[in-house]
Amino acid sequence: MSDEHANLSPAARLTKWLVSGPPFVFLLLFFVAPSIIMVVASFRYPGEFGGLAPVAAADPATLQGLTLETYRFFFSDFIYTEIFIKSFFVALATTVICLVMAYPLALLIARSPKKSRDLMVLLVILPFASNFLIRVYAWMILLGPQAALSQLVNGVLGAVGAGPVHLLFSPFAVLIAMVYVHLPFMVLPLYTNLEKHDPSLLDAAQDLGANAWRRFWHVTFPLSLPGIFSGSTLVFIPVLGMFAIPDILGGTGDMLIGNLIKEQFLGTRDWPFGSTLSIMLTLAVLLCVWLAARVGSTRGRYA
Amino acid sequence: MPLLEIRNVTRRFGDFVAVDNISLSIESGEFFTLLGPSGCGKTTILRMIAGFDLPDAGQILLDGQDLAGTPPEKRPVRTVFQSYALFPHMTVAQNVAFPLKMARCSADETRQRLGEALEQVHLTDKAPAYPHELSGGQKQRVALARGLVNRPSILLLDEPLGALDAKLREEMQIELINLQRDVGVTFIFVTHAQVEALALSHRIAVMREGRVEQVDEPARLYAFPKSRFVADFIGHINLLDAQVLEATHGHLRLTIAGLGEMIAPPLAGAAPGGKGTFAIRPEQVRIGIHGEVTELKNHFPGEVTHFLYRGDVTVYKVRLANGMMIEALLPNSAPGGAELFKVGDPVRVGWRHDAGVFLHE
Ligand SMILES: Nc1ncnc2c1ncn2[C@@H]1O[C@H](COP(=O)(O)OP(=O)(O)OP(=O)(O)O)[C@@H](O)[C@H]1O
């Protein structure tokens, strides 16, 4: 990389700066700076009516200065770690369900004639044309007690003598909406990967004695791992921080990290603790991405 | 009984007949080549033998058994694809061992056969490398080893040398000949390069527009083409329109319009009045001013219009009295003696009475 840079002419170097400059400045202003503010905020005391307490105050009775209090608080009550773990499992379950549903679809699209592929991809991304909240609220109606699905489920349950269940405001509702909203983020990277596979590799595998299942297992699947990783990352991370769906479709006990953080800023107005939770979330995400990248790089060495 | 028998096989794509009622018999241990211009149906035939495509009519028999109901993965036939189709996520060793794994060979047997196969193609030290780390020739050899590792009855090679540069191509040709002789597997080789076909094959089928024009050994194909197409496709040749004056079992007497009479080797079925083409190779054409050439039975005056110095030989293009062009090829065995005649020189060209062939219309 450094050699490459050394060979650039001054004009090329200027172009490079001009092209990378604006996004760089943008991220500096709206990502790096807020992150620093957040880290600092996590070490401060909450203000009396929200916000942050001043670092130095005239009245020594008020809380002021820097503290590790929020971190101590986070680890003092297991309930917060529990919410992290629960959010992690919801994100994992969503990712796995999305993967299982998206893979056959992506494969189907990738193996369709070129003409119909674009149309099918369009259909996959079509839900984005309507507002996210409207789509989530639609599930409220679909899962409502009067809706056909609830009637059907409770009818069947009633017939075998089991009690009626509430589909809405339940972990089930949260999961189903999470999967629904994030499915395209799994389908698209998988499709992009599968579409690039050289069909002659499958011919070769068949020629060398592999039946349909072994062709998939030994050729298609390992070659699609990069697609699986990027799709999983694109689903897992947003789900981990999602608050709107549990807010709208979850019950009182279905709080996830996103809700907890939102609550600190908009409800209890404890900004420092909200910042601490956000930092913990960021660290958890970085850990997951790092793990995924490690697994991905050992498997994807050939690419 | 031949190892592979193709019986009246036809394959159509819509209205287009890609393979038109072809019959071929290929013997065990043979290096058999399908040669023909682009689009004549060579790949289509290979795909039908491998099982990726099925004939619309006719049969393909292996050891007397019809292959129609056998899917590609069950046929004892392997293909070396032009793009090599190596698995990019597997090492050389894993690629070559893939067919063994599919055949569920034991670990011991896999190790032994893998070792043998890699040795045969001189790639033992590349076993842990990935395909993207290999040169074109090495990839080629991995594909060969992978195709041969569990001893197929037939190895199909679809223009395997097409992507290599000229020098490597020649090296690989020699390796292919040696490899085929050593393993004794039947090779069916596809190419549109006639030089390659002549160099490698035991027998060649020359194809044209979905049909087989002639099947013969390389030397016979070169010396005795049966049609104008084959004569023209294999090597360089001079073609002169001719008509039969007299046919005996010892010779043919032909007349060439605007040039005169000449004597050619006999041909079964030729009759006086029959029209056709007299074909003669440039290396059979002598060129000179007098002496040796004028002692030949067939000689005509002409004028040198071009000459091409090729290093080992020089090609002279001579315009005959009737305006036809003829090529003569002289070896440059004498040092510095490349330019015996100059452009514009009046010369005589001639050939022996037993050289060349007459081809019916
Ligand atoms: N799947 C197909 N659909 C329609 N036409 C086809 C198909 N496969 C082959 N053809 C046609 O059949 C003819 C023979 O094709 P084939 O690939 O066998 O030629 P080839 O002799 O291998 O040529 P090349 O030397 O260029 O590889 C071509 O005209 C081709 O366009």
Ligand SMILES: [Mg+2]
């Ligand atoms: Mg071809």
